[in-house]
Amino acid sequence: MSRTMVAGNWKMNTTPRQGHALVRDVLEKLGTPPTRVVFGVPEIQLMAVHEQLTDHPGYAVAAQNMHQEPRGAYTGEVSAEMLADAGVAYVILGHSERREYAGEDDDLINRKIVAAIAAGLKPIYCCGEKLAIREAGNQEVVVGKQVEQALGSLSPEQIREVVIAYEPVWAIGTGVTASSEQAQQMHDYLRRMIGNQFGSEIADNITILYGGSVKPDNAAELFAQPDVDGGLVGGASLDAQSFAAIVRAL
Ligand code: PGA
Secondary structure, eight states, X not given: OOSOEEEEEOOSOOOHHHHHHHHHHHHHHHSSOSSEEEEXXXXXXXXXXXXXXXXXXXXXXXXXXXXXXXXXXXXXXXXXHHHHHTTOOEEEESOHHHHHXXXXXXXXXXXXXXXXXXXTOEEEEEEOXXXXXXXXXOHHHXXXXXXXXXXXXXXXXXXXXXXXXXOOGXXXXXXXXXXXXXXXXXXXXXXXXXXXXXXXXXXXXXXXXXXXXXXXXXXHHHHTXXXXXXXXXXXXXXXXXXXXXXXXXX
């Protein structure tokens, strides 16, 4: 399968009705997409969007979070098995907003990744450095440590299910994108890291997305980098025209 994909991360935006209209508009604009297209939608819309995508090959739905335990007394939480049974294919894990606002760290994210894969979901694992780390030139050390903690314990069979999203925190929702050189450098570093642990066949096939202010006017240059396999798109995924343009850029 091709490495490429574009995933939208709607975050806590759109009501179910608005979400339905957004998916309808994207389907209208893109038809059968030239690459995998994933909608990361609010939990309450997962089943409806999954249903809306029936008979539309190339599209899939992603959750934005899940609990690490399979079931039990965890009021308000949702398990991997529930998501899989509802037709969800992917789950975004370790997004910087969950690290920041829900206190998630890479040990917890590792447990979520393992639980997701066990239930048949594909985790989209997010990593990335904050601005001060970038300014000090320590991004490879810090992101490397995140990836080591979150993915280092996985087996080769498990890592094959994982999509990595490199999202420098300073680029998320700020309008400041990493330059294509900065993105390529980190993606190359991550792919080499995966290669060192899991071998080149797995490293060559793992999908590594870039996220952080991807827009129609910068997508093509980012996606042209040899190790940038697509994007995890926040703000621009809420507008059908922008999102479709980003998919076409890939
Ligand atoms: P952004 O968000 O595209 O709005 O910067 C990206 C993300 O948080 O995944």
